[in-house]
Amino acid sequence: MNHDVTVYTTTTCPYCVMVKNFLKEKNVPFQEVNVQRDAAAARKLVETTGQMGVPQTEINGKWVIGFDPNAIMNLLSK
Numbered sequence: 905m906n907h908d909v910t911v912y913t914t915t916t917c918p919y920c921v922m923v924k925n926f927l928k929e930k931n932v933p934f935q936e937v938n939v940q941r942d943a944a945a946a947r948k949l950v951e952t953t954g955q956m957g958v959p960q961t962e963i964n965g966k967w968v969i970g971f972d973p974n975a976i977m978n979l980l981s982k
Contacts, residue, residue: 907932907963907964907979907980908962908963908964908965909927909932909933909934909935909961909962909963909964909980910934910935910936910937910961910962911923911924911927911934911935911936911937911959911960911961911962912937912939912945912949912958912959912960912961912962913936913937913938913939913958913959914938914939914940914958915938915940915941917958917959919958919959919970919971920958920959922959922971923959923961923971923976924936926971926973926976927976930977930980932980934961939958952967953967953969955969957969957970959971961976963976963979963980964979964982966979
């Protein structure tokens with residue numbers, strides 16, 4: 905099953921690395937958007953989720969805030 909997965913990160917965020925490594929281990933392709941380098945993406949994140957913190961993972965239009973493997977796997981199973 906194909907999923908549209910985007911991980912919003914910053915350069916120095918350890919939990920961002922954990923999310924990316926988790927997705928790689930599960931062989932889930934994803935796009936990464938570094939909100940430190942992309943001000944428009946940072947604004948979109950806040951407007952969409954009301955959250956500035958990272959990581960935030962968008963899976964098929966649904967959001968997971970922080971590193972939450974159970975929530976990620978739940979969305980990937982749908």
